[in-house]
Amino acid sequence: MTGWTSDQMAARAAADLEDGAFVNLGIGLPERVADFVPSDREVILHSENGILGMGPRPEAGHEDFDLINAGKKCVSLNRGGAFFHHADSFAMIRGRHIDVCVLGAYEVACNGDLANWSTGQGGTPGVGGAMDLANGARSVWVLTMHTTREGRPKLMREISLPATGRAAVQRIYTNLAVLRPAGKSFELIELAPGCDWDTLCAHTGAPVVAQARPAHR
Amino acid sequence: MINKQCSSAAEAVRDVFDGAVILISGFGEAGNPTELVHALIDQGARELTVVNNNAGNGEIGLARLLGAGRVRKVICSFPKGSHSHIFDRLYRSGKIELELVPQGTLAERIRAAGAGIPAFFTPTAAGTELASGKEVREFNGRTHVLERALPGDFALIKAERADRWGNLVYRKAARNFGPLMAMAARVTVAQVRQVVELGAIDPEAVVTPSIFVNRVVGIADPIRERDHLAQLDAANAS
Numbered sequence: 001m002t003g004w005t006s007d008q009m010a011a012r013a014a015a016d017l018e019d020g021a022f023v024n025l026g027i028g029l030p031e032r033v034a035d036f037v038p039s040d041r042e043v044i045l046h047s048e049n050g051i052l053g054m055g056p057r058p059e060a061g062h063e064d065f066d067l068i069n070a071g072k073k074c075v076s077l078n079r080g081g082a083f084f085h086h087a088d089s090f091a092m093i094r095g096r097h098i099d100v101c102v103l104g105a106y107e108v109a110c111n112g113d114l115a116n117w118s119t120g121q122g123g124t125p126g127v128g129g130a131m132d133l134a135n136g137a138r139s140v141w142v143l144t145m146h147t148t149r150e151g152r153p154k155l156m157r158e159i160s161l162p163a164t165g166r167a168a169v170q171r172i173y174t175n176l177a178v179l180r181p182a183g184k185s186f187e188l189i190e191l192a193p194g195c196d197w198d199t200l201c202a203h204t205g206a207p208v209v210a211q212a213r214p215a216h217r
Numbered sequence: 218m219i220n221k222q223c224s225s226a227a228e229a230v231r232d233v234f235d236g237a238v239i240l241i242s243g244f245g246e247a248g249n250p251t252e253l254v255h256a257l258i259d260q261g262a263r264e265l266t267v268v269n270n271n272a273g274n275g276e277i278g279l280a281r282l283l284g285a286g287r288v289r290k291v292i293c294s295f296p297k298g299s300h301s302h303i304f305d306r307l308y309r310s311g312k313i314e315l316e317l318v319p320q321g322t323l324a325e326r327i328r329a330a331g332a333g334i335p336a337f338f339t340p341t342a343a344g345t346e347l348a349s350g351k352e353v354r355e356f357n358g359r360t361h362v363l364e365r366a367l368p369g370d371f372a373l374i375k376a377e378r379a380d381r382w383g384n385l386v387y388r389k390a391a392r393n394f395g396p397l398m399a400m401a402a403r404v405t406v407a408q409v410r411q412v413v414e415l416g417a418i419d420p421e422a423v424v425t426p427s428i429f430v431n432r433v434v435g436i437a438d439p440i441r442e443r444d445h446l447a448q449l450d451a452a453n454a455s
Contacts, residue, residue, distance in 0.1 A: 049244040049245075049247070049390050049393050050244075050390045050392055065441070066248075066388045067247075067390055068244075068245055068247055077389075083387075083389055085392050085395065085397060086270075086324040086397060087324045087328040087396075090321030090324045094339065122309070123305075123309075124296050124297045124301065124309075126317070127294055127295065127317055127318075127319050127347065129320040131319040131322075131342045132319050135340045135341045135342075136321070136341065162345065165345070166343070166344040166345075
């Protein structure tokens with residue numbers, strides 16, 4: 001089972017971002033999408049803590065701890081960027097102004113339910129902006145490994161962990177494929193190189209169907 | 218003559234009472250009024266409810282307030298952190314209550330309190346554990362959750378610059394919750410790096426107008442959380 005590397009997954013998701021899109025990237029793997037936005041497109045990154053036009057990590061020695069991303073790492077501001085308070089920042093999310101958010105996931109169900117905030121066990125929980133994004137972004141994408149470290153499917157018939165949002169996810173980018181939650185199954189959009197249909201199905205906890213062909217005119 | 222400038226952080230938090238609800242600005246290090254929180258520890262008020270995005274980092278500021286046993290309840294969106302060990306310990310041993318709130322709902326509950334809105338409906342958290350026990354209602358075919366305003370007795374916030382009236386300007390992403398919390402508390406105390414002459418702040422650039430601010434304290438060189446965390450990490454590594 002080969003498939004895409006983490007960087008290739010991020011690049012594959014970035015390739016689907018449209019010129020002019022306002023995009024929020026979740027903490028962790030989704031942050032890497034920023035590094036792969038095609039150079040012919042202007043994509044404006046939003047950070048929940050009050051930044052539009054977020055740029056890459058600054059050079060060493062140029063860090064500013066008043067200019068950090070959602071993961072509290074130092075970032076930069078691109079030309080045209082802006083700062084604003086938290087209510088405005090979440091009005092952008094909750095008011096459906098953010099075109100795309102890319103989130104990590106513990107589990108995604110074929111009906112689009114997402115679990116990514118609580119492992120359901122003890123320990124300190126934390127939700128941050130995940131539920132606001134799952135309900136508010138115009139399009140919610142998930143970027144995740146296809147299975148857990150133990151090899152269990154993350155794409156399932158029903159989520160077993162506490163929900164972040166219901167019927168929230170529109171597209172999923174994994175190391176094996178690009179898929180779309182289609183209700184009772186996942187619809188395959190693209191198979192990663194080196195991954196075949198049987199491998200994909202064996203590692204997915206719900207039926208997978210081929211992409212519906214466009215109707216003949 | 219109006220002069221909201223206090224001579225010290227201690228003077229600015231002198232009347233915080235036991236059981237008060239304290240709104241504390243900041244997201245990570247940015248915008249955290251560490252010196253005001255330290256003055257609150259010295260002041261001695263107990264049984265506090267604290268509203269912040271996080272639940273303290275390292276062993277300064279909010280984390281130190283929690284560690285001193287002054288806080289009964291934390292209302293926040295993301296208590297987990299790389300250095301949240303003080304909160305983690307209190308939470309695991311049942312010594313502190315946690316109300317976990319989605320970040321946008323937290324911001325909007327504070328904003329609503331400042332704008333005279335007692336409650337509002339939002340789709341955020343519908344169908345999840347964080348909506349359990351809350352009133353829900355359908356609007357436009359979607360389930361919405363009723364969330365209540367979150368006012369404070371005191372707001373402790375950090376800004377970059379103030380004048381003696383209390384007009385505030387912030388710096389970069391350190392603005393975060395400051396403008397909302399300033400609106401939502403009966404007494405708002407702003408810690409600022411610089412106090413300037415009245416008229417020196419461009420009216421077009423004022424972010425928090427003076428009406429929302431009661432007290433101003435100049436702290437020119439505040440504690441840097443990153444330095445403190447680096448020291449903690451070095452001590453733990455050795």
